[in-house]
Amino acid sequence: MVSGALSMISRILKNYNLKKIHSIAILLCLFFFIPHKGNGQADGTRKLRNFDNHAYEVINVPMSWGDATEFALKKGGALAKIETFQEHTFLRFLMKDTKTTAADGGGAKYFWLGGTDAQVEGSWNWTDDSKINPLSITAKDLWGNGKGFETGLSEPDNFMDNQHCLAMGLESWPAGATDAEAFGSAGQWNDISCSNRLDFVIEYDIGASFEDGTLNVRHFSAGDNNYRASFQLSPCATVCLKLISASETDLPASPLASNFSESVLSIKKLTFGDQMYELDLKLIDSQSLIFEVTGSSLTSSTLTYPTSNWITAKPETVGIDTNKLQKAIDYAFDDVIIDGVPTAQFTQGLVIVRQGVIIAERYGTDADKESIATSWSTAKSFTSALAGIAIENGSIASVDTPASEFITEWQVGETKDITIRNLLMMSSGLQEFDNDAITMYVGTQNEEGAYEIVDNLKYSIENRQADPDLAPWLGASYNWNYQNADTQIVGASIERATGKSLASFAERELFSKIGMSAGWWQDGFGNYMPWCCIDATTRDFARFGLLYAREGKWQGSAVVPAAWVTESTELSTITSPALKVGYGYFWWPHVDGEWFYAAGSRSNNIYIHPGLDLIVARNSTLEFLGDENAKDRATGAHRTLFPAKWDHEEFFELVIDSVNQ
Numbered sequence: 001m002v003s004g005a006l007s008m009i010s011r012i013l014k015n016y017n018l019k020k021i022h023s024i025a026i027l028l029c030l031f032f033f034i035p036h037k038g039n040g041q042a043d044g045t046r047k048l049r050n051f052d053n054h055a056y057e058v059i060n061v062p063m064s065w066g067d068a069t070e071f072a073l074k075k076g077g078a079l080a081k082i083e084t085f086q087e088h089t090f091l092r093f094l095m096k097d098t099k100t101t102a103a104d105g106g107g108a109k110y111f112w113l114g115g116t117d118a119q120v121e122g123s124w125n126w127t128d129d130s131k132i133n134p135l136s137i138t139a140k141d142l143w144g145n146g147k148g149f150e151t152g153l154s155e156p157d158n159f160m161d162n163q164h165c166l167a168m169g170l171e172s173w174p175a176g177a178t179d180a181e182a183f184g185s186a187g188q189w190n191d192i193s194c195s196n197r198l199d200f201v202i203e204y205d206i207g208a209s210f211e212d213g214t215l216n217v218r219h220f221s222a223g224d225n226n227y228r229a230s231f232q233l234s235p236c237a238t239v240c241l242k243l244i245s246a247s248e249t250d251l252p253a254s255p256l257a258s259n260f261s262e263s264v265l266s267i268k269k270l271t272f273g274d275q276m277y278e279l280d281l282k283l284i285d286s287q288s289l290i291f292e293v294t295g296s297s298l299t300s301s302t303l304t305y306p307t308s309n310w311i312t313a314k315p316e317t318v319g320i321d322t323n324k325l326q327k328a329i330d331y332a333f334d335d336v337i338i339d340g341v342p343t344a345q346f347t348q349g350l351v352i353v354r355q356g357v358i359i360a361e362r363y364g365t366d367a368d369k370e371s372i373a374t375s376w377s378t379a380k381s382f383t384s385a386l387a388g389i390a391i392e393n394g395s396i397a398s399v400d401t402p403a404s405e406f407i408t409e410w411q412v413g414e415t416k417d418i419t420i421r422n423l424l425m426m427s428s429g430l431q432e433f434d435n436d437a438i439t440m441y442v443g444t445q446n447e448e449g450a451y452e453i454v455d456n457l458k459y460s461i462e463n464r465q466a467d468p469d470l471a472p473w474l475g476a477s478y479n480w481n482y483q484n485a486d487t488q489i490v491g492a493s494i495e496r497a498t499g500k501s502l503a504s505f506a507e508r509e510l511f512s513k514i515g516m517s518a519g520w521w522q523d524g525f526g527n528y529m530p531w532c533c534i535d536a537t538t539r540d541f542a543r544f545g546l547l548y549a550r551e552g553k554w555q556g557s558a559v560v561p562a563a564w565v566t567e568s569t570e571l572s573t574i575t576s577p578a579l580k581v582g583y584g585y586f587w588w589p590h591v592d593g594e595w596f597y598a599a600g601s602r603s604n605n606i607y608i609h610p611g612l613d614l615i616v617a618r619n620s621t622l623e624f625l626g627d628e629n630a631k632d633r634a635t636g637a638h639r640t641l642f643p644a645k646w647d648h649e650e651f652f653e654l655v656i657d658s659v660n661q
Contacts, residue, residue, distance in 0.1 A: 079114030089611025106174030144184020304356030491530025
C-alpha cells in the first residue's frame with residue numbers, strides 16, 4: 001500500500017505539466033530555517049480542534065454576525081462553513097455547551113455559522129461566496145422543518161423580513177416547545193436577525209494547495225512556533241520539494257499536527273483525489289532546503305474507504321479514548337456472571353471503524369479476520385438497501401407500489417393493496433399461523449417428528465391471513481408485527497421487478513461496489529432468503545456499515561440513494577414504549593435520531609452513527625452443519641450461540657462515549 005501510493009503520487013507530481021494537475025493538498029512543517037520573531041509562538045489560552053484538513057476555534061464572546069465575521073477574518077479564518085454531515089455533527093457537539101440565545105429564534109440556544117442571504121433574499125451563500133446547498137451536505141433536513149409549521153413550510157422563513165444570517169440551533173425552538181409545536185430541533189438551521197449576539201466558531205484552512213509547480217502550505221507547527229510556507233518542485237531522481245518562502249502565523253498549535261524531527265517531516269494529512277494520505281519527507285540538502293518524499297500511506301478521514309484491505313490506526317489518532325473504548329471491547333468478550341456462573345458472550349468477531357479506518361479489532365478463539373460469520377436477520381437491512389436501489393433505477397415505481405404488482409398471487413383478495421412500504425415497516429397487517437422464524441429456517445415436523453425444510457416464498461404468500469388486530473382495513477390502529485415472511489415478499493418483489501436473482505442483483509449493485517465478498521443462502525427450493533443468512537467476514541459487514549454511515553456513497557459514487565438511506569433509517573414505528581429503539585425500513589433507529597443498527601439473531605449486528613462516522617460490526621461464534629459451500633438449506637445449516645447478556649444501547653453507548661467530542 002505504501003509503495004503503491006508513493007509510486008502513484010510520484011508519477012503524477014513528476015508529470016503534473018502533462019496531466020494538468022490543478023490542486024494537491026499537503027501539510028508540511030519546518031523549523032530550523034525560519035527566523036523566529038516570537039509572534040508565532042503558541043498561545044496557551046487558545047485551543048484548536050481538528051477535523052480532516054481544517055482546525056476550529058470556539059469563541060465564547062457573543063457578537064453580532066457581522067462583527068463575528070470581521071473578527072474571524074482578522075484572526076486569519078472565517079465563520080464555520082459546513083461541507084459534510086460529519087462536520088455538521090462535529091460542530092454541533094463542539095458547541096453543545098453554548099448558552100447564547102436569539103429572541104427572534106424562539107429564545108432557543110444558537111451559534112453562528114458563516115451563511116447569509118443579505119445580498120439576495122432567499123439566495124444563501126457562505127462567506128467565501130460559495131452557494132449553500134444543503135443536499136450536497138446530507139439528505140437529512142438541515143433547515144428547521146418541525147411540526148409547528150403549517151404543512152409545506154419550514155425555515156428559512158425571514159420572519160419580520162429581517163432574518164438574513166445563519167445559525168445552528170442547539171435545542172428545539174421556540175424554547176420549551178413540544179415536538180408538535182417546534183419549528184426546528186437541535187442540530188437544525190435557522191435564519192435569524194444578524195444583530196443577535198451569539199457565540200461562534202472560527203474555521204481555519206490548515207491545508208495546502210499545489211498549482212503551477214508551487215506548493216502553498218497555509219499552516220504548520222514546528223516546536224513552539226507556527227508557520228506558512230511555499231515550496232516548488234525540485235529535480236531529483238524521485239520526488240523533491242524546495243522551500244522558497246516562509247513566514248510566521250499567529251495561529252495556535254493544533255492537535256495531531258505535522259511535525260519535524262530528526263530531519264524528517266511527518267505529514268499527517270494529504271488530500272489527494274478522493275483519499276487522504278500521510279507522507280514522510282526527508283531533508284536531503286540542508287543548504288538548498290530540499291526534501292524528498294520517502295513514504296506514503298492512506299490515513300483516516302471522511303474521504304477514506306478501504307480498498308482490498310482496510311487501514312488500521314490507533315484509536316487516539318481519530319479522537320477516541322482508548323481506555324473508554326476498551327470497556328466496549330470487554331463488554332463483547334468478557335464472561336458475564338449469571339447466578340454465580342461465568343457465562344460466555346460467544347463473540348466471534350468485533351470490528352470498530354472510525355473515519356474509514358479500523359481502530360479496534362478482536363476475534364474469539366480459533367477465529368481471525370478471514371473467519372466467516374453469518375448475518376441472520378441483519379440480511380433484512382441489506383434487502384432494504386436493494387429495495388432502494390430497485391426504486392432508484394425504476395424497476396419498482398415507488399415505495400408505495402403494491403407488492404401484488406410483482407406477487408401476482410396477491411392480486412385478488414385482502415392482500416392486493418399491501419405496499420412495499422407496508423412490508424418494509426413490518427406492517428402488512430398479516431399474521432402467520434405459526435412461528436415463521438422456526439418454520440422458514442428449521443422447517444416443519446413430519447409424523448415421525450423429523451423436520452422438513454419449507455418453501456419460504458410459498459409459505460410467505462399462502463400461510464398468512466389478515467389479523468383484525470393488525471390490518472388497517474379491518475380497523476386496527478397499530479399494525480407493527482415483526483415477520484420474516486414480510487421480508488421474503490420484498491425480496492421476491494425485487495427479483496421479479498429486476499429480472500435478477502436476489503444474489504446476482506446484490507452482487508452487481510451492492511457487494512461488488514463496496515468490495516464485499518458475500519454468500520447468500522437459499523431455502524432448498526430455489527428461493528433466496530432475503531430475511532436471513534448472508535455469510536461474510538466481520539470486516540466485510542463493517543463495509544456495509546461504512547456505506548450507510550456515508551449516506552450510501554462509496555469513494556465518491558452513489559451506491560444506495562442518499563435519500564433512501566435517510567428515509568429507511570428514520571424512526572417510522574415505535575415498537576414498544578419501553579424501548580429506546582423503533583423501526584424503519586428493515587432497520588432499527590434509536591429514538592434520539594443519532595444512530596441506528598441492523599439486528600440479527602444472536603446479536604449479529606451492525607451499529608452505525610453517521611454523524612460520528614462510527615461503525616461497529618459484531619458477530620457471534622458460528623459453526624456450519626453440513627455443506628457450508630452450497631449456501632443452501634437443503635444440504636447445510638448455521639449454528640450460532642446467544643451471548644450471555646447483550647443490550648444494544650448499553651453496548652453501543654460505550655463506544656459512543658469513547659469519542660472525544
